[in-house]
Amino acid sequence: MKLLTHNMLTSHVKGVIKGFPLIIKATEVKVNEVEFNPEFVSRMIPKLEWNALVQAAEELGQRQDLPGELVPDFEKNEEFLKKVHRVLLEVEVIEGCLKCPESGREFPICKGIPNMLLNEDEV
Amino acid sequence: MMEKAAIQLERDHVHSVYDKIAPYFNDSRYKAWPKVRQFLLDLQPGSIVADIGCGNGKYLHINKEVFKMGCDVCRPLVDFAWSKGHEVQMCDGLHLPYRDSCFDAVLSIAVIHHLSTKERRIRAIKEMARTLRVGGHIMIYVWAMEQKYRKFEKQDIFVPWNPNPHVHAKPRRRAMAQSVSEAIESSEKHRKVRSTSSVADEEDLTCATPQQRTHRLWFFSRSLDSVFDFGSLAISRSSSRDLSTLSSPTGENDGSKANLSGRGRDLIKQVSSFFSPPSVIGSEEDVFDSVTDQHKEQNNPTGNNGSLSLAPECSSLALPDLISLQEEHQEQSGDEREGSLLGGELQGSTQRSEGEVDGSCLRYYHVFKEGELAELIENHVEELHVKHTYFDHSNWCVVAEKVQVWKM
Numbered sequence: 001m002k003l004l005t006h007n008m009l010t011s012h013v014k015g016v017i018k019g020f021p022l023i024i025k026a027t028e029v030k031v032n033e034v035e036f037n038p039e040f041v042s043r044m045i046p047k048l049e050w051n052a053l054v055q056a057a058e059e060l061g062q063r064q065d066l067p068g069e070l071v072p073d074f075e076k077n078e079e080f081l082k083k084v085h086r087v088l089l090e091v092e093v094i095e096g097c098l099k100c101p102e103s104g105r106e107f108p109i110c111k112g113i114p115n116m117l118l119n120e121d122e123v
Numbered sequence: 124m125m126e127k128a129a130i131q132l133e134r135d136h137v138h139s140v141y142d143k144i145a146p147y148f149n150d151s152r153y154k155a156w157p158k159v160r161q162f163l164l165d166l167q168p169g170s171i172v173a174d175i176g177c178g179n180g181k182y183l184h185i186n187k188e189v190f191k192m193g194c195d196v197c198r199p200l201v202d203f204a205w206s207k208g209h210e211v212q213m214c215d216g217l218h219l220p221y222r223d224s225c226f227d228a229v230l231s232i233a234v235i236h237h238l239s240t241k242e243r244r245i246r247a248i249k250e251m252a253r254t255l256r257v258g259g260h261i262m263i264y265v266w267a268m269e270q271k272y273r274k275f276e277k278q279d280i281f282v283p284w285n286p287n288p289h290v291h292a293k294p295r296r297r298a299m300a301q302s303v304s305e306a307i308e309s310s311e312k313h314r315k316v317r318s319t320s321s322v323a324d325e326e327d328l329t330c331a332t333p334q335q336r337t338h339r340l341w342f343f344s345r346s347l348d349s350v351f352d353f354g355s356l357a358i359s360r361s362s363s364r365d366l367s368t369l370s371s372p373t374g375e376n377d378g379s380k381a382n383l384s385g386r387g388r389d390l391i392k393q394v395s396s397f398f399s400p401p402s403v404i405g406s407e408e409d410v411f412d413s414v415t416d417q418h419k420e421q422n423n424p425t426g427n428n429g430s431l432s433l434a435p436e437c438s439s440l441a442l443p444d445l446i447s448l449q450e451e452h453q454e455q456s457g458d459e460r461e462g463s464l465l466g467g468e469l470q471g472s473t474q475r476s477e478g479e480v481d482g483s484c485l486r487y488y489h490v491f492k493e494g495e496l497a498e499l500i501e502n503h504v505e506e507l508h509v510k511h512t513y514f515d516h517s518n519w520c521v522v523a524e525k526v527q528v529w530k531m
Contacts, residue, residue, distance in 0.1 A: 005192055005210045008171070010222045020222050040188065043169020047225070107220075113205055115213040116220035117196065123218055 001114050003056050004088040007048050009114065011100035011107070013122045019100050021052035022107070024059045026096035031062070034089045041085045042075045048088075057087045129239045136281060136487035137237040138196055143484060144284050145179070145199035155181050158515050159232055162262050162522070163189070170227035175216055175251055176234030180204025183211075189227075194219070216247045224256040224525075233518065236265040236488050239279070244489070245503045252506045255525040261507065264518045268490040271517065278492065281485040491519045 011019025050070055057063040066083050074080050097106040098114055105122070108115050159182060166172065168188035177183060177193025179200045184207065185191075192210040195201050204211045214220050216234065229251045238244045251261055268275045496519050497512045507523040514520070 001212075002210055004171075004190060005212075008192070008221050008225045009212070010220060012218050012220050037188075040169055040190075043167075044171070044190065047171060047227075049222075111202070111205060113201055113211055113213060114220075116194075117213050117215055118218055 001093045001109055001112055002089055003053060003060075003091055004044065004048075005114075006056050006093075006098070007053055007088075009098065009116070011098075011103065011105060012116070013100055013103050013105050013118065016100060016102045018102050021049065021055060021101070022098035023101055024056055024093060024096060025099060025106070026060055026093045026109075028093070028095035029060055029062070030092045030094055031086075032090050032092060034085070036082060036085050038078060038081045038085075041081045041088065044088065045070065045074060045084060053087065057091070060091060060093070062087060062091045125240060126243075129243055132239045132487060133237065136485055140284065140484050140486050141178075141197040142199060145197060145203070147284075155185065156232065156264065156516060156518075158513075158520070159230065159262060159264065160185055162228075162230075162260075163191075166228055171225065172228040172230065173221065173226045173251075173254065174230040174232070175219065176231060177201075177204060177209075177211060180207055180209045180211060182230060182232065183207070183209040217243065217250060219250045219254055221254040223253055224259075226254050227256060227259045229255050229259070229261040231261065231263040233264050233266065235263065236490060237486070239487060239489065241499070245499060248500060248504050248507070252504055252525055257525050257527050259525050260510070261523050261525070263496060263521045263523070264515070265496055265520075266488055266490045267514060267517055267519045268492045269514075275490045279487075279489050281487055284484040284486060493519065495519070496521050 006022065006024065009020075009022055011022055013019065051068075054063065054066055054068055057066055064083065064086075066087055067080075071077060071080050074084075092112060093109055094112050096109045098109065099106050163172065163182065163185045166186060166189050170189040172189050172191045174180070174182050174191065174193040177195050177200075178197070180193050180203065183191045183193050183204060190210075192212070193201075193204055194212045194214045195204075196213065196215055198213060201211045201213055212220065216231075216238075231247075231251060235244050235247050238247055248263070255261055268278055493514075494512075497509050500507050500509055500521060500523055504523075506525060506528050508526045509521055509523045511522040512520065
């Protein structure tokens with residue numbers, strides 16, 4: 001699971017109002033090399049919940065010097081875009097779980113795949 | 124309660140079947156539909172797209188300029204998609220784990236026809252619409268009732284899985300006929316639960332040649348939507364017989380909710396028995412109306428719309444699964460051996476030669492009539508506005524745009 005994906009995921013347990021962002025508890029993390037496409041990253045940024053991305057990177061110990069706030073004119077700031085590219089697309093959670101911030105329910109991540117299936121009593 | 128029956132039906136005849144047949148889906152015959160490919164290629168760079176019910180992820184590699192993720196309930200298929208380097212999750216289409224309005228585009232390709240009630244199909248579309256941003260587009264493909272040369276006679280059907288859709292080898296057909304006749308013998312006791320609009324003719328079945336038998340056998344039941352909807356059910360003579368069978372445990376024909384809830388478990392069992400093939404035997408009519416016979420359906424006032432039936436062996440018809448039967452046919456002669464190898468590899472309880480009807484490998488489909496999908500969206504999903512509808516390779520297709528809905 002990449003952090004770009006994580007940024008879209010939310011807990012959908014019945015009754016939960018604020019299931020986003022999911023807290024990451026990782027036991028295995030990988031960092032891959034992914035081709036850098038500055039325009040791609042630049043277009044992604046407005047779609048992100050920025051704080052959730054920073055928090056997630058922090059939880060994985062991969063934040064490095066990613067700023068807590070978006071820098072102005074980030075479209076042209078290649079250095080900044082490279083940092084974002086790294087946390088969004090290169091950092092991957094292979095094993096661990098995603099914890100609902102409200103209910104505490106844990107969704108397992110196995111072999112990089114989050115299992116978001118709910119039990120009968122959770123729907 | 125209908126929900127429980129729906130979930131059970133989908134578990135038995137969608138999820139568990141896909142779990143078993145997942146290895147076959149990576150066959151090159153199951154290609155990406157070109158118009159879906161084009162939809163993805165036309166997206167603005169930097170878009171985020173979700174393929175809901177992505178299967179083995181065959182659409183997830185298209186267009187490197189957009190970020191794609193897929194999800195499915197079938198673990199083996201999701202695992203395969205992951206092995207190809209895609210971002211995938213396990214989840215259920217009725218409860219999507221994505222925040223509101225986060226996607227620029229959503230795909231639902233050959234998925235919602237596996238949902239067994241209209242209400243569930245609407246819910247699935249609404250869930251996908253929820254995750255779509257305003258201005259974003261969703262593309263939905265579902266199997267059409269109206270096929271190129273024929274038409275499914277019923278809308279709610281079971282379709283047997285055939286790992287070799289193009290092979291017409293005789294020995295295989297005979298094997299299938301035999302297993303089906305065995306199945307009939309073992310289901311004698313279920314015969315009274317027949318809920319048909321035509322009556323089975325057993326004599327005809329027993330003296331038919333094996334080949335004829337395979338084309339004649341089909342299994343009826345009622346669509347889940349009509350079982351519980353006593354009020355609006357088009358009552359035909361045979362269906363009123365069904366209703367009395369349904370409510371017979373207490374000897375009452377009163378379909379009031381109080382009675383139903385009291386006998387909930389029995390009712391679910393009875394309803395599920397409608398859907399456990401081969402519990403019912405059908406008539407000698409072919410499941411498909413040929414084009415010239417379509418008027419026959421219009422003249423039948425008792426309405427076949429509520430019934431479930433089994434389509435005859437897949438090798439004899441062009442199923443919407445396969446992109447182009449004509450083109451592929453020339454290439455298939457060499458695949459026969461490959462097919463038997465695949466059959467041998469398939470693990471688990473369905474250790475049979477391919478081509479046999481295995482009751483556990485029947486997939487449930489609700490095939491859509493022309494206009495049905497668009498109508499479903501127009502009448503029940505106000506946040507989506509239908510932009511295009513078309514017919515593509517045996518599928519009805521809709522592209523719709525998410526719109527802002529203002530509520531007072």
